[in-house]
Amino acid sequence: MNPTDATPHPTTDATVAWSLGDIVVRRIDEIALPAETGTWLLPGATGEVLDATPWLRPEFADAKAPLLVSHSFAVEAGGLRILVDTGIGNGKSRANPAWDGLDTDFDERLTAAGFAPDTVDLVITTHLHTDHVGWNTRLHEGRWEPAFRRARYLTARAEWDHWASVDLDPARRQMFADSVHPVRDSGQYDAVDVPEQGIEVADGVRLVPAPGHTPGQLAVELHGSGRSALITGDSIHHPVQLAHPHLTSCVDADPAQAVRTRNRLLTALADTDTLLLGTHFPQPTGGLVRRDGESGRYRLHAEPGTPVPAALA
Numbered sequence: 001m002n003p004t005d006a007t008p009h010p011t012t013d014a015t016v017a018w019s020l021g022d023i024v025v026r027r028i029d030e031i032a033l034p035a036e037t038g039t040w041l042l043p044g045a046t047g048e049v050l051d052a053t054p055w056l057r058p059e060f061a062d063a064k065a066p067l068l069v070s071h072s073f074a075v076e077a078g079g080l081r082i083l084v085d086t087g088i089g090n091g092k093s094r095a096n097p098a099w100d101g102l103d104t105d106f107d108e109r110l111t112a113a114g115f116a117p118d119t120v121d122l123v124i125t126t127h128l129h130t131d132h133v134g135w136n137t138r139l140h141e142g143r144w145e146p147a148f149r150r151a152r153y154l155t156a157r158a159e160w161d162h163w164a165s166v167d168l169d170p171a172r173r174q175m176f177a178d179s180v181h182p183v184r185d186s187g188q189y190d191a192v193d194v195p196e197q198g199i200e201v202a203d204g205v206r207l208v209p210a211p212g213h214t215p216g217q218l219a220v221e222l223h224g225s226g227r228s229a230l231i232t233g234d235s236i237h238h239p240v241q242l243a244h245p246h247l248t249s250c251v252d253a254d255p256a257q258a259v260r261t262r263n264r265l266l267t268a269l270a271d272t273d274t275l276l277l278g279t280h281f282p283q284p285t286g287g288l289v290r291r292d293g294e295s296g297r298y299r300l301h302a303e304p305g306t307p308v309p310a311a312l313a
Helices: 036-041 047-051 106-112 130-136 157-165 170-185 255-269
Strands: 015-019 024-032 069-077 080-084 122-124 137-140 143-146 152-156 189-192 199-202 205-209 218-223 228-231 275-277 286-291 298-302 306-308
Touching: 024 106, 069 106, 069 218, 122 199, 130 137, 130 170, 137 170, 143 170, 152 157, 152 205, 157 189, 170 189, 255 286
Parallel strands: 080 122, 122 152, 152 189, 228 275
Antiparallel strands: 015 024, 015 306, 024 069, 069 080, 137 143, 199 205, 205 218, 218 228, 275 286, 286 298
């Protein structure tokens, strides 16, 4: 069986929010991915590894595999509405059967959370993979056009330049054609130089390098008046990688670099009050990184956020 050849199932009806003081983060659900995805994406996360990490169940793993989802984070910061990654998207031709021709209510959820497309100011792309750019565009009169017509879209220059320099396979060419190039052609996509120390792109919002999964991948730091948070991108696909940072994804461009990045981020987060928000973590999605006894490993102490009914979001 294709590891992703199953029908995705919907997620919750509520928007979940975390307050950082003067910054608020909302999770906008798209789909929960088929359970087989975890086995395919993280082949080292075997049943034995999961059994040795009991805190992962039942929220983050089933009996056999890590569980993964697709969602975006909608951030209110400095008077701006900011979207971090845009998921898989609707109605797009994809090689992955679980992503092909989706028909979800993501855009309705986004609007219900107070982020109607025409009100979004900034879209941050952590990296240019299919499941992070899908809602960049929507179909209008037979053409793919930017979904967020007044927004500035950002990604790292290292990421942009990498994909511009390689020979794309057909599936990736399709993704760029329907989800990236229409935004570029509109003049809305900006490639940003991101130094080692990061760069602030809005009040309290900093892009930081997190290479390995892709050459120019970003993580996103949020520094509110009350506390801070880190949105992982795919530098940490799943909480099992807290306990086992050496576990790599089958699609990591540079697995060794991905491990170094993950260890660096976890070391900085451990035993602080900085909230970790996982781009593919199932509910409860967020939490604090804590050292797990004398093992030298880490675990996630969940902070599920506050469910907000759509009408009040």
